[in-house]
Each structure stands twice: as C-alpha cells, then as structure tokens.
Amino acid sequence: MSPHSLRERFSEPLLSGSARRVSPMNARSSPAVRTVLAAIALAVLVLAPGLSLASGPDGRVRGYVTDYSSGSPIQGASVRVETTDFPWRFEATTDAAGYYEIAVPPHRYSVQATSPAHYLGAAAAAVGSGMTVWANVSLVPAAARSARLQGYVTDAVTSAPVATGRVLAELGFSYRNSTALNASGYYAMDLVPGSYDVQTNETVGYDTYDYYPVTVSAGNALWYNFTLNPIGGIAYINGTVFDAVSSAPIAGARIAARVGTFYLPSATSDGTGAYSLQSPTGNVEVSGDAPGHAPITTTTYVWGPGTSYLDLYLPPLSSRVHGYVLNGVTGRGLAGIP
Structure with a gap:
C-alpha cells in the first residue's frame, strides 16, 4: 500500500457490511428521501444551537493523525480536545495506526494534535449527546529541530x-x-x-x-x-451538585476546574451529590456538568491551606423538538422512522 493510499484510507471511517454512501444524484431523485432529509435538516437547525448548552450522555471524538507529506500514521501524537468557555480539556495519545478516541460531554470543541517532529494541526468538532464525531488531523512535518x-x-x-x-x-x-x-x-x-x-x-x-x-x-x-515555589499547604474545593429547580442532589456529575491555563484533575459527584477537588490557592474557574442538565461555570477564590465550599446548581433541560416525517408523494405520515 502506498503512503498516499494510506492517507486516503484514514481520511474517514469505512462503511461496513451492506452500508453504502448515497450520491447527491440519488438523493435528489426521490421526493420521499428529499422530505426526510428536509426534516432532518430542520431538526439539525433547531438542535445545533443547543450543543453549547445541552448535556446528556457523553459523545466521542475519534480520528486518525497522519503525516501530511507521506500520509503515514503518526504514533505517539498528543491529541487535546478542549473548549474555551468551560474548563474542559481531554487528552489522548495515538496508537500505532495513528488512531485516538476520547469521550467528551456534548459541546463544541477544538481538536489539536501535536508531535515533536511536526507542526501543530487542528480541527473542530461539534459533539451531540451520544454522538460519535470523526476529527482526522494531518500534520505538516516541522523544520529541522536543530x-x-x-x-x-x-x-x-x-x-x-x-x-x-x-x-x-x-x-x-x-x-x-x-x-x-x-x-x-x-x-x-x-x-x-x-x-x-x-x-x-x-x-x-x-x-x-x-x-x-x-x-x-x-x-x-x-x-x-x-x-x-512550593504550595503552602493543600487546599480543597468541596461542595454538592444540585438540580436548580428541585434542589435534589445530582449523582455522577462531572466537576472540572482550571487556574489560568492549568487544568486540575476533574472529580465526579457521589451518590449524595458531594464532590471534592484538590486545588492551588487563588482564583479558580469551576464548572459542573451532568446528563439532563445544562452545564454551568463560575469562579471562586480558594484560600489555603484549608477547604473552600462551593455548591453548584445545574438547570434541568426541558426543550424538545416536535414534528412529523411525511411521504413526499402522498403527504401521509411515515411510521417507524427513528
């Protein structure tokens, strides 16, 4: 296999079994297909703005990191998935095939890939709840590291x-x-x-x-x-994550934090909604996220050594999208369309 055929192979996920790609001409030739696509497009238009607020089951970002010149996979490349409006950063290292996969909360992300022998490469990924998004990155070889x-x-x-x-x-x-x-x-x-x-x-x-x-x-x-300078004692941020409407504690919420550009290890709330983060002193940006709730972010000042307390109240999601999928020829409703 030539290097260029390898790059083409990694450019997108392969279709398995009997699945096939529908050409634009085939899609245009059927009114029924056109109607279904229009309904899907409408749903996407309604839902897309909510990606920055919606929070449900994690999605996944996956892809391949390859050399731009040869198309060969890059093993050991560092992949960083992050967003600017929440202290969320997720990292992975590519395997021998240049492949990576990271679970992330629903949101819009920047995907950056780096390798010591290459310049930085980037892609964007908008991840919905339970969605898998492919973000392949091709890295240009760097100049001599002299x-x-x-x-x-x-x-x-x-x-x-x-x-x-x-x-x-x-x-x-x-x-x-x-x-x-x-x-x-x-x-x-x-x-x-x-x-x-x-x-x-x-x-x-x-x-x-x-x-x-x-x-x-x-x-x-x-x-x-x-x-x-050594940190003068250990400081903690402790608190409980609640539903903002019912005040019920939320178990399994993800709590993330950062100080400037430094990301702290994240925590997960327990069965009573309680969490604990180890933190340096100073201003700390903290966010909370849980399925069925909109994420929030806030800033608190941590005094140390000792414990600071911060409860988080996550708004429950209540928006829904309603509609019908119709047969483009007869105008009748189509049952069983997922």
Missing part, C-alpha cells in the same frame, strides 16, 4: 530537584513540544529554532511557572533553569 532547550527544575526553598512534572515549549500556535522531568529535575528537548513561551506543567505540590519567553537558535543549546 536547537536544544535544557535545564533543571528545583524547589525555590530547599533547592531540591522537582522530579514530577513536565516542561512545555510553545512556538506561537504553530509548534509545541514537551518533555518529562527526570529524578534529578533535569529536562531537555530538541526544538525548531525560534522564540518560545515555556512553562512547567503537572508539577504536583508546586506553583506553575507560566509562559516565560525564550529564544533558541540553530546549532545551539540554551540552558534555562526553573525554581518553583
């Missing part, structure tokens, strides 16, 4: 190495690379020459070092060390 960024990450108080976490480097919106810290707090990554914003990430127990600009040039290695 510059190196390296250094140590240490505790600002004790000078001990910070051995847990990552260092992330972003070249605008075109290229991104990251690497894990080793037991000595050392990191190193080869980069495309340019001016980067660098930050630490997932450094548990420490404040995040945010977006410091550095410039790396071809053939050179730049040393850049980070010193991180």
Whole structure:
C-alpha cells in the first residue's frame, strides 16, 4: 500500500457490511428521501444551537493523525480536545495506526494534535449527546529541530530537584513540544529554532511557572533553569451538585476546574451529590456538568491551606423538538422512522 493510499484510507471511517454512501444524484431523485432529509435538516437547525448548552450522555471524538507529506500514521501524537468557555480539556495519545478516541460531554470543541517532529494541526468538532464525531488531523512535518532547550527544575526553598512534572515549549500556535522531568529535575528537548513561551506543567505540590519567553537558535543549546515555589499547604474545593429547580442532589456529575491555563484533575459527584477537588490557592474557574442538565461555570477564590465550599446548581433541560416525517408523494405520515 502506498503512503498516499494510506492517507486516503484514514481520511474517514469505512462503511461496513451492506452500508453504502448515497450520491447527491440519488438523493435528489426521490421526493420521499428529499422530505426526510428536509426534516432532518430542520431538526439539525433547531438542535445545533443547543450543543453549547445541552448535556446528556457523553459523545466521542475519534480520528486518525497522519503525516501530511507521506500520509503515514503518526504514533505517539498528543491529541487535546478542549473548549474555551468551560474548563474542559481531554487528552489522548495515538496508537500505532495513528488512531485516538476520547469521550467528551456534548459541546463544541477544538481538536489539536501535536508531535515533536511536526507542526501543530487542528480541527473542530461539534459533539451531540451520544454522538460519535470523526476529527482526522494531518500534520505538516516541522523544520529541522536543530536547537536544544535544557535545564533543571528545583524547589525555590530547599533547592531540591522537582522530579514530577513536565516542561512545555510553545512556538506561537504553530509548534509545541514537551518533555518529562527526570529524578534529578533535569529536562531537555530538541526544538525548531525560534522564540518560545515555556512553562512547567503537572508539577504536583508546586506553583506553575507560566509562559516565560525564550529564544533558541540553530546549532545551539540554551540552558534555562526553573525554581518553583512550593504550595503552602493543600487546599480543597468541596461542595454538592444540585438540580436548580428541585434542589435534589445530582449523582455522577462531572466537576472540572482550571487556574489560568492549568487544568486540575476533574472529580465526579457521589451518590449524595458531594464532590471534592484538590486545588492551588487563588482564583479558580469551576464548572459542573451532568446528563439532563445544562452545564454551568463560575469562579471562586480558594484560600489555603484549608477547604473552600462551593455548591453548584445545574438547570434541568426541558426543550424538545416536535414534528412529523411525511411521504413526499402522498403527504401521509411515515411510521417507524427513528
């Protein structure tokens, strides 16, 4: 199989069994089909604006990440699915076939894929309740990674190495690379020459070092060390998720939070609707989401160390779409149409 045929193979999901694609000409030739399509289009027009508010069973985003030049699958690419108006970020890594799949709440998302040897690629996905959306991403090979960024990450108080976490480097919106810290707090990554914003990430127990600009040039290695302030004690956000109308507690709600660009581990409410999030101090954006309810987002200030309390009230969904599916020739209703 040639590289280009591989890219074509991965461009969309294959139809299995007896399923086949209906051509536009076939669709136009039948009034009944035209009527059904019109009804579906009307339903989509009514429902589409609600994607940003509706919350039901999770949908899925899946796809393939491939090399733009060769069409070959990219194994180990990082895929990030996120939205700007809620602190939701979901991540996955592609397998040997370049395939990824992520479960997400119903919403509109940006899908970004990155690989150290490629420029960043992006796609959009509007995911409805229980819906599976394909978002394939093709990545353009990056220029030679002839510059190196390296250094140590240490505790600002004790000078001990910070051995847990990552260092992330972003070249605008075109290229991104990251690497894990080793037991000595050392990191190193080869980069495309340019001016980067660098930050630490997932450094548990420490404040995040945010977006410091550095410039790396071809053939050179730049040393850049980070010193991180330890978080002065552990802070928590505790609360209960309620139905905004009935005040009944909601079990199984998803609670997500972020501080600036740093995403906290999400939590799920228990049988009594209670949840608990570990959090750094300061302003924290918190959102709640549950099937049958509209998601909400709010900001709270977390004092630490200690516990802050935040109850969330989710509005229940009540909108419905009604209509008839008619035979385009006779005008009679069609029974059994799902």
